[in-house]
Amino acid sequence: MGERWCAAVRVLLLQAAWALAGGQVRYSVPEEAKAGTVVGRLAQDLGLEAGEAEARRLRLVAQGRRASVEVSGASGALVVSSRLDREELCAKSAPCALRLEVLVERPLRVFHVELQVTDINDNAPIFPAARRNLSIAEFTTLPGSCFPLEGASDADIGANAQLSYTLSPSEHFSLDLQKTEEDGESLFLVLRQSLDRETIPVHRLVLSASDGGRPSLTGTMELVISVLDVNDNMPQFNQSVYKVQLPENAQHGTLVARLNATDLDEGSNRNISYSLQILFPQDGRDVFGIDKSSGEIRLKGDLDYEDVSLYRLQVDATDKGTPPLSGHCKVVLEVVDVNDNAPEVRVTSLSVPVSEDASVGTVVALLSVSDRDSGANGRVRCWVWPASPFGLEATFAGSYSLVLREALDRERVSEYEVEVRAEDGGAPALRASRGLRVPVSDVNDNAPAFSQAVYTVLARENNAAGAELARLWARDPDEAGNGRVSYSVWEGGAAAVSSSSSSGAGAGGWRPASSYVSVDAESGRVWALQPLDYEELQVLQFEVRAVDAGEPPLCGNATVQLFVLDENDNAPALLPAAGSAPEAGGAAGEAAAAAGLGSVSDTLWAWAAWGAQAGQVVAKIRAVDADSGYNAWLRYELWEPRAKGPFRVGLYSGEVSTARALDEADGPRHRLLIVVRDHGEPARSATATLSVSLVEAAEAALAAGSSSSSSRAALGAEMGPGAASAATNVWLVVAICAVSSLFLLAVVLYGASRWAPRAAVLSGPGPTTLVCASEVGSWSYSQRHSRSLCVADGAAKSDLMVFSPNFPPPPPGPAPKDTQPEPSALLDTVSGPSFAHLSLFSPPSVSSAVCPEQSLLGSRPNCRGPSAAGA
Structure with a gap:
């Protein structure tokens, strides 16, 4: 009992001591200790009595890995059970401590034990490899060049791991160990002098590493240094400059040049790679490409001679040596022009x-x-x-x-x-x-030109004032104002006026053409200013001027021949004879007027002899008509007595002759009412009363001789038909001579006009015809002019009919709408029996009028610029 109490006290004391010591037991053992080596008296250190370790079952708690120590059951000591290797247990960690748990049962207690394994020099330095190969180029590697080496390693720690290095003797190499806090130790192989591969192609050295243990351990590594061939031969091209020509239309991929370079070195030093550089122009990098292995240059862009005509390329041939060397050449590419650009x-x-x-x-x-x-x-x-x-x-x-x-x-x-x-x-x-x-x-270089040089215009007399007579048109091919034409009548034109004019002129003379006609300045229409009278004026010839608005203005002229056509506006007029009895004709005149036979003259007296045979002319009725042509062609009719009488009248001659032999049964006196009619439409007429007395032949001759105012018809009746025919022949000869003289004068004037300056154009080309008609004699050209062309036994007669010849064709080009009608439409054809023809006008080249007394027109007005057509 007392012993147990003593034991309990010891345990308490041990626990208190353990608590004071931190609750742990520390031991130290060197690595590589042999099995059975006592590390420490664990039971005693834990405060157990001898024999308690086994009784209380003192043991180690199993760890995750196998323990190299164990507890002896009898003695309670901690002994080495297997090999301890610090490097295996802790590697490079220091210190190397093992933590163990010790378990004591009855009562259950757990104790911690720390076992420190100490290092011994049991590991030699070790290099990563037994051999290290190095390659160093000859000549090119300069002395002092450093080549890093990997150092050796030692598994030990502390002084056992402190390494030192040595190199086998060499005149070319040495070692350099550098220590820094950042990088630690760095080992370098230092070249002391240049290498020569031809002398020593391979250097073999031994690198040794020794640790600081006692005794020290050593590790080695062989260094094999191969001396590399120096790339001292650069690639060489067979030409320094290549000249190539290539058309500018070459396709992509076209081979430009194939280059070849050689290298006298061996191995990689002779393996060549090609590269291309564009020297000129700088922007031509995408035009060419080169194959790095074959050296072929091919086109990969477009060429344009007009942009770049010459390329300068540089080709580098670089070997694969270390360091690489390069050879160079130039390629001059001339672009050949192709005709790919139009002008x-x-x-x-x-x-x-x-x-x-x-x-x-x-x-x-x-x-x-x-x-x-x-x-x-x-x-x-x-x-x-x-x-x-x-x-x-x-x-x-x-x-x-x-x-x-x-x-x-x-x-x-x-x-x-x-x-x-x-x-x-x-x-x-x-x-x-x-x-x-x-x-x-446009320039005003064209004068207005009429379509005709001469216009022939026919106008009937008694026209209304303001009537349009003709329409003229002048063409001016210029434009704008240069082609704008205005028309006017030349003031110098004049017309011959008859002295027997019914208008009361009183005497013949010249009147300006502008008093008869006017021309519209814009349209060229010719207007009549007053009614025309054929008996006053038969021909009006004037010039129309066409002037353009150019600067300077140019003008053209055209001649207008205006022929007045006769109208049947004059009744026949009887020529009274002296000794007529007015009172006797009064009753007959009243009877004729009541019968609608027109005007009645005074009674004419005639004598006829008893016993006159049939056909003997007793008297001749003389009548004139101021008109012309058919309007002046007269016929005679016996109006009374209507029954068969002893007298008759010649239809066209007006001769009163016996129809049968006269006898006393016919009575002493006869009154004859004779009607004179013209051929106009409507016809006009006049009546004559003829008183015929029948007397003895001797009395009839005496009455004819004593009467100073007896008519030519009575004398003809007395003289007989033979004498009347002789008188008529004389007058015919006179008329023929007059016509011949006029013809010769016209020929002379025509010849003169061909050699003299022209003054005015009178007519278009071709003859113009004068028509006179009579059975018993020719009428004169005009009783109002100074020359008589035809003479009969009666009074002089004025009769003029003019027919226009063919006209020249109009100028080419379209005519305006207001162009006058064709001349043929303006002409009237006049026909009738017994017409005598006389040429009145000469061709247009004649410069003066045909009539010898005067010229119908004056000189032509002067105009600037070219003359009009037909001038």
């Missing part, structure tokens, strides 16, 4: 419109012609199409002038479409063209 035609200056009076050689336009190609491909030939009236003149290289080669006429061509064509000298040739529009400006 270009540009207008630098254009002077339009061109005046139609521009002189030959006037420059119309300046042109610039170029071709981006070179050589023959860039030589350009130019011409103008169509060739006239323009041409090209070269001023200097590439510049041309479009000049006028011929005179222009706007009225013929008002605008030109000119095409300048260019062609280069390539094969095939390329062409270009440029069109120019050259308008021609």
Whole structure:
């Protein structure tokens, strides 16, 4: 009991001591201790009595890994049970402490034991590899060059791991050990002098590492240093400069050149890689490409000779040595021009419109012609199409002038479409063209021209004032004001007026044409200012002037021949005989007026002898008509007595003759009512009363001789038919002589007009005809003119009919709507029996009137510019 109490006290004391000591027991044992080596008296240190360790079952708690120590059951000592290897247990950690748990049962207690394993020098230094191969180039590696080496490692710690290095003797290499706080130790192999592969191709050295243990342990590594061949031969090209030509239209991928470089070195030093550099131009990097292995240069972009005609390339051949060496060559690529650019035609200056009076050689336009190609491909030939009236003149290289080669006429061509064509000298040739529009400006170089030189106008007399007589038109091919025509009557024109004019002129003379007609300034219409009277005026000839509005103005003239056509406005007029008895004719006149037979003259007296045979002329009724043609062609009719009487009247002669033999049964006196009618529409008439007395033959002759106022008809009745025929023949001879004289005068004047300046155009070409009609004699040309053309036994007669000849065709070109009708529409054909023809007018070239007494027109007015057509 006392012993147990003592034991309990010891345990309490041990616990208190353990508590004071931190509750742990520390032991130290060197590594590699043999099995059975006592580490410490664990039971005693825990305060157990001898024999209690086994009784209380003192043991170690199993750990996660196998323990190298154990508790001896009998003695309670901690002994080594297996090999202790600090490097295996703790590697490089220091200190190396093992924590053990000790379990005591009855009562259960747990104690902690710390076992520290101390290091011994049991590991030699070890290099990563037994051999290290190095390659160092000859000559190129400079002395002092350092080559890093991996140092050895030692599993021990502390002084046992402190290493020192040594190198086998060598005159070329040495060691350099550098220690820094950041990197620790760094080992370098230092080249002391240059290597020569030809002398020592391989250097073999031994690197030794010794630790600081006692005794020290050593580890070695063999260094095999191969001396590398120096890349002292650079690649060489067989040419320093390659010259290549390539057309500019070459396709992508075309082989430009194949280069070859050689290297005298061996191995990688002779393996060559090619590279390409563009020296000129700088922006041509994407045009060419090179194969790095074969050295083939191929086209990968577009060539354009006009942009770049020459490329300079540099090719580098670089070997794969260390360091690599390069060889160089140049490639000069000349781009060959191809005719791929058409000529270009540009207008630098254009002077339009061109005046139609521009002189030959006037420059119309300046042109610039170029071709981006070179050589023959860039030589350009130019011409103008169509060739006239323009041409090209070269001023200097590439510049041309479009000049006028011929005179222009706007009225013929008002605008030109000119095409300048260019062609280069390539094969095939390329062409270009440029069109120019050259308008021609107008110049007042054309005078107004009438469609006819002479206009023949027919107008019936007694027309209304203001009636349109004709419509003239003058063509002026100029434009605008130069072609705007105004018309006027030349004031110098004049017309011959008859002295027997019914208008009361009183005496013959000349009157200006402007008093009869006027011309509308714009339309060219000819108007009548007053009614025309054929008996006053048969022919009105005047000139119309057409003037344009140009500057200066030009004018043209046309002659207008106005022929007044006769109307049946005059009744026949009887010529009274002296000794007539007015009182006797009063009753007959009243009877004739009541019968509607027109005017009645005084009674005419005639005598007839008893026993006169049939057909003997007793008297002749004389009558005149102021009209002409059919209107003046008279016929005589016996109105009373209507029954068969002893007398009859010649239908056209007016001769009163016996119808049968007269006898006393017929009575002493006969009154004859004779009607004289013209052939007009409507017909006009006059009546004559003839009182015929039947007497003896001797009395009839006496009455004829004593009567101073007896008519020519009575004398003819007394003289008989033979005497009357003789008188008529005399007058016919006189008329023939007068006509012949007039014809000779016309021939002389015509010849003179051919050699003298022209004053006025009187007529269109061709003859104009005078018509006179009578059975018993020819009428005179005019009783109002000084020359009598035809003479009969009666009074002089005025009778004129004019027919226009054919007209020249109108000028080419369209005529305006107000152009006068064709001349043929204005002419009336007059026909009738017994017409005598006389030429009145000469052709248009005659400069004076046919009539010997006077000229119908004065001189032509002077106009600037070319004369009108037919002037």
